[in-house]
Amino acid sequence: MADTCCNTIDVANLHAGQRRVLAWVFAINVAAFAVMVAGSLLSGSSALLSGTLDNLGDALTYALSLAVVGASARAKARVAMLKGLLILGAALAVAVQIAWRLSDMQAPVASTMSVAAVVNLAANAACLKLLTPYRRSDVNMSSSWECSRNDVVEGIAVIGAAVAVWAFDSAWPDIVVAVILLAVFLRSASRVLRGAWRELAPAV
Secondary structure (H helix, E strand, O other): OHHHHHHHHHHHHHHHHHHHHHHHHHHHHHHHHHHHHHHHHHHOOHHHHHHHHHHHHHHHHHHHHHHOOOOOHHHHHHHHHHHHHHHHHHHHHHHHHHHHHOOOOOOOOHHHHHHHHHHHHHHHHHHHHHHHHHOOOOHHHHHHHHHHHHHHHHHHHHHHHHHHHHHHOOOHHHHHHHHHHHHHHHHHHHHHHHHHHHHHOOOO
16 A cells, blocks of 8 residues: 555656646747747748747647646657657758758858857757656657757757858858758657657557
8 A cells, every 4th residue: 555655656746747847848948939030030041940940849749748747658659649740840841941042042140040049059958958857757758858859959050050151151051951950850750750659559
């Protein structure tokens, strides 16, 4: 009886911690999205736009993750499947943006791009730190951590692109980084979707 009581308390504490972390991560991503929208519009950066779309998708996925904390494994797997599809959608949007930028090779405004990228990286690093203790707790938190890890990689890449744009006064570094991020998004979408399908497959 005592063991059962302790287990119930442990699970309740875990779920409370997950909700608290996801609420913070959601708020941070909404704020970062606002900064990135302004930065991408003012700078004309494809790499920054990819980050903007990713932050929007992440805000939605964290909201979904928050909604299913404590739910059944099957419900969490369904949400993880939706997260994977959102990541895939962001990847397709980046691909369209890259195609459009290839017809307009004007270099982005490096200073604006840099400021937005640094703010975005700081926000994403904070989210990753918050989520890391919960990364292996279930498929819901694992897929949330995956999204956050991608954001940190994206933030570092966009800062590198901004430096290269400034150094070479060229649009190519921005486009190359956007292509790399496209590959990262596609790989992440594949991993999240496979993980969700493994959870759903026994039920199917």
